[in-house]
Amino acid sequence: MAGNGLPSLGRVKLCDLIACEGLPSDSYKLSVSTLSQSLAQYSAAIIQFPSSDGALLRSGLDSAHLYFHQRASYPAADMIHNNESREWCKTSGYYADPQLWQETYDFRPGLTPPESNSGLEFPPAGLPDIFSLLGQAARDILDAISFYLNLRSSPFTEILDNVPLRSREISSSVLSVCCYGRPSFQGPQHHNLTTQEDGQLVMFSDHEHQVDKSLITLVKSDKAGLHVRDFHGRWVLVDGDLGPQEAIVYPGLALYQATAGYVGPALHRTEISNMQGNMYGRCSLAFKLMPKSMTSLNCSEMRAAGHGVEAQFQLPVPVDDFMQRSHPTEQLFNRNNFPSFNFPTAQDGSMKPLMRRRKNNSRCKPLPPSKRLRLEAQRVLKERVQDIADKKGIKLRFCNLKECESHIHTLDSPCANTRMEIGWPPGVPFVHPHDLPNKAKIGFLEAYEPGWTATHDMELSLIEPGQESISITSDVWPPLISL
Numbered sequence: 001m002a003g004n005g006l007p008s009l010g011r012v013k014l015c016d017l018i019a020c021e022g023l024p025s026d027s028y029k030l031s032v033s034t035l036s037q038s039l040a041q042y043s044a045a046i047i048q049f050p051s052s053d054g055a056l057l058r059s060g061l062d063s064a065h066l067y068f069h070q071r072a073s074y075p076a077a078d079m080i081h082n083n084e085s086r087e088w089c090k091t092s093g094y095y096a097d098p099q100l101w102q103e104t105y106d107f108r109p110g111l112t113p114p115e116s117n118s119g120l121e122f123p124p125a126g127l128p129d130i131f132s133l134l135g136q137a138a139r140d141i142l143d144a145i146s147f148y149l150n151l152r153s154s155p156f157t158e159i160l161d162n163v164p165l166r167s168r169e170i171s172s173s174v175l176s177v178c179c180y181g182r183p184s185f186q187g188p189q190h191h192n193l194t195t196q197e198d199g200q201l202v203m204f205s206d207h208e209h210q211v212d213k214s215l216i217t218l219v220k221s222d223k224a225g226l227h228v229r230d231f232h233g234r235w236v237l238v239d240g241d242l243g244p245q246e247a248i249v250y251p252g253l254a255l256y257q258a259t260a261g262y263v264g265p266a267l268h269r270t271e272i273s274n275m276q277g278n279m280y281g282r283c284s285l286a287f288k289l290m291p292k293s294m295t296s297l298n299c300s301e302m303r304a305a306g307h308g309v310e311a312q313f314q315l316p317v318p319v320d321d322f323m324q325r326s327h328p329t330e331q332l333f334n335r336n337n338f339p340s341f342n343f344p345t346a347q348d349g350s351m352k353p354l355m356r357r358r359k360n361n362s363r364c365k366p367l368p369p370s371k372r373l374r375l376e377a378q379r380v381l382k383e384r385v386q387d388i389a390d391k392k393g394i395k396l397r398f399c400n401l402k403e404c405e406s407h408i409h410t411l412d413s414p415c416a417n418t419r420m421e422i423g424w425p426p427g428v429p430f431v432h433p434h435d436l437p438n439k440a441k442i443g444f445l446e447a448y449e450p451g452w453t454a455t456h457d458m459e460l461s462l463i464e465p466g467q468e469s470i471s472i473t474s475d476v477w478p479p480l481i482s483l
Helices: 025-043 052-070 129-149 186-190 253-258 298-303 320-324 329-333 369-392 399-408 416-422 438-448
Strands: 011-013 046-050 092-096 100-108 174-180 193-195 201-203 214-220 226-229 236-239 248-252 268-270 284-289 339-342 354-357
Touching: 011 025, 025 046, 025 129, 052 100, 052 129, 052 174, 052 214, 052 284, 100 129, 129 174, 129 214, 129 248, 129 284, 253 320
Parallel strands: 011 046
Antiparallel strands: 046 248, 092 100, 100 174, 174 284, 193 201, 214 248, 214 284, 226 236, 226 268, 339 354
């Protein structure tokens, strides 16, 4: 991507990311491409809001200044939190982490903040409107990423909160009003500060970097200081030149899991500099679009779109377990085959996804012939076999190759009824074609794809020596096609 990548963080107007009926406009395709390239290259992008929305965000930050400034110099014991993962969907109201010199007020619709011991307390102003604004923006951005990945429209709706929330529902997503380094905030946090040669105070978190467990995070701050690690492992200051109506967006771990690793999560850290002359510290508004706790993260949408899904993403993961589980960043970012995505615009204007892998060589290497063969088989299965099942009203259930070999000869196997309904040829395992040996894949493609031959884009030498094959020839498979 370095050769044809973005010279700096991508900047996109939110209004250009809103999908409309019909064919996508050129501005939509360009904005989606810029957004996704920026996320792949810098793990972040800049979103430009309309001027009226920018005024709302600025008023929210002004209200945050006053809210934190009037608070006590040190929080009560019951307000000191350490980001307990078990309470990820129950945080509301004020809490503080003195070790990070950070104070937070969480606004979560449907959940009333606990009463303060100090009496009546007014939260920062405008939070419901800001929550609604950033929440809709996060959904639009998520849909834009889905378009780029060639997924169907709004593929993550099932794991998101209802809009609006139903009676007694509590929002999984949260708007966090944060304050870093308030000078009047006292505690044992000062050991986290370091002094540079120019006398500038700089602070990063104890863990050096953090990864949000959200799908999408939107951040608007009053001062620069948010650093995100880019494609090359370098820390980039992403909010250094933000305009008054601009915010930062970056993906989280939940989106990484739901897209089978195609969209990498952002590694980020917060810096506080030159706080001596600032009476408010550094304030920010951070909206985190979260999946519902009672749902699961799975990669079914990615598989349906023809993307390869690695073994670690095959099984659905309950959201509540995912949020409570630790996710070592070393395992996420030190993988040799860490996937990212890069999608050129085809001549017909559509977005055609091509998987890219993070390697020292920045060029996009062509896929090996065996993988092209597998992807071709996936595509044909989706376009041909699924059409047959849809017309007959049958929900396909595919087995893996090993278990299905034993199912062929039994009438009460899990896939027996489905094989019988769809007219699957006797003696042929009912599996995804890309799970079959190469010779069987070639036979499958010759039967299903008119004009396709083994010499089209690959050679017969792909067949592994001594590999057992399942014969799927044109005299077996056409009866299935004609159903």
